[in-house]
Amino acid sequence: MEWKLTREPLASLEMDAIIVFHANEGKSVQGVAREVDEALGFRISNLIAAGEISGDFAEVTDMHNWGKIPAGRVFVVGLGDEGKLELHSFKNAVATAARAAKHKKVKSLGIDCPSFMIERYNSVDVIQSIVEGIELGSYQHHSYKSEDKSESLEEIRVFGDQVKDSAFAAGVERGRIFARATNFARYLVHEPANFMTPEALADHARAIAEKRGIELDILTEDRLRELGMNALLSVAEGSANRPRMIVLSYKGAPESDDVIGLVGKGVTFDSGGLQLKPGKGMGEMKDDMGGAAAVLAAMDAIGELRPHSNVIAVIPACENMTGSRAFRPGDVIRSFSGKTIEVHHTDAEGRLILADAIAYAKHLGATRLVDIATLTGGVVVALGHVASGLMSNDAQWAEEVKKAARIAGERVWELPMYEEYEQYVDSEIADVKNDAGSTASCIQGGLFLRRFAEPVPWVHLDIAGTVTAPEEKGIFVKGATGTGVRTLIQLAICRG
Incomplete structure (x- = not known):
């Protein structure tokens, strides 16, 4: 899995899919999600108004692009009560979205690094949580079937206009090591x-x-x-x-x-x-x-x-x-x-x-x-x-x-x-x-x-x-x- 930091708006990225976040106390989308919503002709806002997107924790709404943005689809992920969101629960929300993307055979994925999480914690820890969430959530146990039908994410771009390159590199390194070790233990136990x-x-x-x-x-x-x-x-x-x-x-x-x-x-x-x-x-x-x-x-x-x-x-x-x-x-x-x-x-x-x-x-x-x-x-x-x-x-x-x-x-x-x-x-x-x-x-x-x-x-x-x-x-x-x-x-x- 290849990780890259981008400062290009998610709405302009040519990826198989992008992930944005929405909290359940918010009556309207904010930040990066708002930019994507505007590019989609306010379709996210319309679904929120209709009650089809609640923002409840780990809710994943899969949306097509309607030809409005380069990304093939948009996953809107609920974060629940934003004020109570911790790193481990954020990681679980990211993992749920990553698994949904994998099930849709997504190979390239863009994801927002929420600014409020960086302000509450720090860039390195938030990036580490994103990396662990995606690499742990998209993990698939190996099998001994003759035909291997496993799918995998290949390219991840993280949007973070407040994230320094050094912080991104540190978070990715630690996140990948923690995730790889956890997945190695999974492999050993599964054998x-x-x-x-x-x-x-x-x-x-x-x-x-x-x-x-x-x-x-x-x-x-x-x-x-x-x-x-x-x-x-x-x-x-x-x-x-x-x-x-x-x-x-x-x-x-x-x-x-x-x-x-x-x-x-x-x-x-x-x-x-x-x-x-x-x-x-x-x-x-x-x-x-x-x-x-x-x-x-x-x-x-x-x-x-x-x-x-x-x-x-x-x-x-x-x-x-x-x-x-x-x-x-x-x-x-x-x-x-x-x-x-x-x-x-x-x-x-x-x-x-x-x-x-x-x-x-x-x-x-x-x-x-x-x-x-x-x-x-x-x-x-x-x-x-x-x-x-x-x-x-x-x-x-x-x-x-x-x-x-x-x-x-x-x-x-x-x-x-x-x-x-x-x-x-x-x-x-x-x-x-x-x-x-x-x-x-x-x-x-x-x-x-x-x-x-x-x-x-x-x-x-x-x-x-x-x-x-x-x-x-x-x-x-x-x-x-x-x-x-x-x-x-x-x-x-x-x-x-």
């Missing part, structure tokens, strides 16, 4: 489990390390056994595809001892183990490596952006299957940290592999941690598909992660970790148990992981509800979302 094995995930990490010039270490089975990574190994025992522990290290601030540890759950397929999941929906369990995908994609972007921060990524990758060597309910496992774990349920496997990964990130020098995982169905019950669950042992670190999420436009919500909940992870025969039933199940997962993170400041992000989208909406296409990627990138930038 079938027979292709996206632990080994394949490690191959993607190798390609990132080579491309970005960052350090890579891939721990295979022999090294895992030498180190005592028995929690990861136990989950992997039932599968023919052998586990990997993937470590990527970016040193953007070598003079600093501060190191962010990103840990991503990489269960490339989760059958539930011996306590097998129901058949309905099991095909979706290829997405149980969404945390790993987010961390890998974030490291790719961090390696490109080169922020002034140090980041270690640790990704435990395996399958949870039902072979003759599969781990069992009632087993006790001695983890890498030395803590013992009582297995109550084999489908609570993610926290087992994360236990070893979190402890290993600490061992490698991480001074603060974020783990991201499709950990529990309970978080879907609590928060649906809108927000990811957040838990932490450190209020200040939690606020930093929340701030990064707000800037990135990703929703998170903190859940309590009161001491009264600890009973759910206490074991009579081991240091900790991995499951205590459905009561407060997502909090149980966080409490379990906290035992392995302490005393290091730590945040847990449960993305089981946000890793996929049930329908097209805003920047999301149906299916894998790439959630968490932009938050993790922004966190590395903010720490720099």
